[in-house]
Amino acid sequence: MDLAKSARDVRERAYAPYSNFKVGAAIKSSNGTVFSGCNVENVAYPEGTCAEAGAIAAMVAAGEGEIVEVYVIADSPEPVTPCGGCRQKLAEFSKGDVAVTMSNLEGMAVTVTVRDLLPGAFTPEHMKTV
Numbered sequence: 001m002d003l004a005k006s007a008r009d010v011r012e013r014a015y016a017p018y019s020n021f022k023v024g025a026a027i028k029s030s031n032g033t034v035f036s037g038c039n040v041e042n043v044a045y046p047e048g049t050c051a052e053a054g055a056i057a058a059m060v061a062a063g064e065g066e067i068v069e070v071y072v073i074a075d076s077p078e079p080v081t082p083c084g085g086c087r088q089k090l091a092e093f094s095k096g097d098v099a100v101t102m103s104n105l106e107g108m109a110v111t112v113t114v115r116d117l118l119p120g121a122f123t124p125e126h127m128k129t130v
Helices: 003-011 051-061 084-092
Strands: 023-029 034-038 067-074 094-104 109-113
Touching: 003 023, 003 034, 003 051, 003 067, 003 094, 023 051, 034 051, 051 067, 051 084, 084 094
Parallel strands: 067 094
Antiparallel strands: 023 034, 023 067, 094 109
């Protein structure tokens, strides 16, 4: 399945009645399965869920654990990046230089790596004791 189409399609189902800023995300797991997610707002703003987090949750629920590609789309003048928390979530399930393509509805796209988005990510290596 095409990541861009999956992200665009799921974006339409986002629940964003407060900001009206719909985001769609699609991730491909190491076995080639595509998982998608959309943002889900809540009147208590901090309780919402980002599109990337939804896609990761779907992947984990399906028994997968490694992301090999990411696509994020929103209706914005410039391609929108994942928030800081989602950057950390993407780093948790990515190995190496996983490509993250960010686009807007007009087709403008930028591709960077998870490492580019979150240099110095907190990793399991930080949790090891001497």
